[in-house]
Amino acid sequence: MEGILQAITMSTDTGVSLPSYEEDQGSKLIRKAKEAPFVPVGIAGFAAIVAYGLYKLKSRGNTKMSIHLIHMRVAAQGFVVGAMTVGMGYSMYREFWAKPKP
Numbered sequence: 001m002e003g004i005l006q007a008i009t010m011s012t013d014t015g016v017s018l019p020s021y022e023e024d025q026g027s028k029l030i031r032k033a034k035e036a037p038f039v040p041v042g043i044a045g046f047a048a049i050v051a052y053g054l055y056k057l058k059s060r061g062n063t064k065m066s067i068h069l070i071h072m073r074v075a076a077q078g079f080v081v082g083a084m085t086v087g088m089g090y091s092m093y094r095e096f097w098a099k100p101k102p
Helices: 002-011 025-035 038-055 065-097
Strands: none
Touching: 025 038, 038 065
8 A cells, every 4th residue: 555655646746857848849859860960961951952943943944844843852752762871871880880899
């Protein structure tokens, strides 16, 4: 009975703080970017390719709109997949080869 009361009082203790709930969005984004640095690179590359595609939309010549959009989609997806692949390789390197031997 005493153990149950102790568990109940511990679970309702308001002095317990969880660090993941205390950080704001900016610090969480910075922490996540340090853990996986190629995610922001992929997002930035995707945004740059989309912006370039929109900029070139007026001067596409006699290329059909659908072909232009398909090319931009493939370029953006290729950049994101490439960034994910490089990021996965980087994290594997950090975890398996760059890890200090005990």
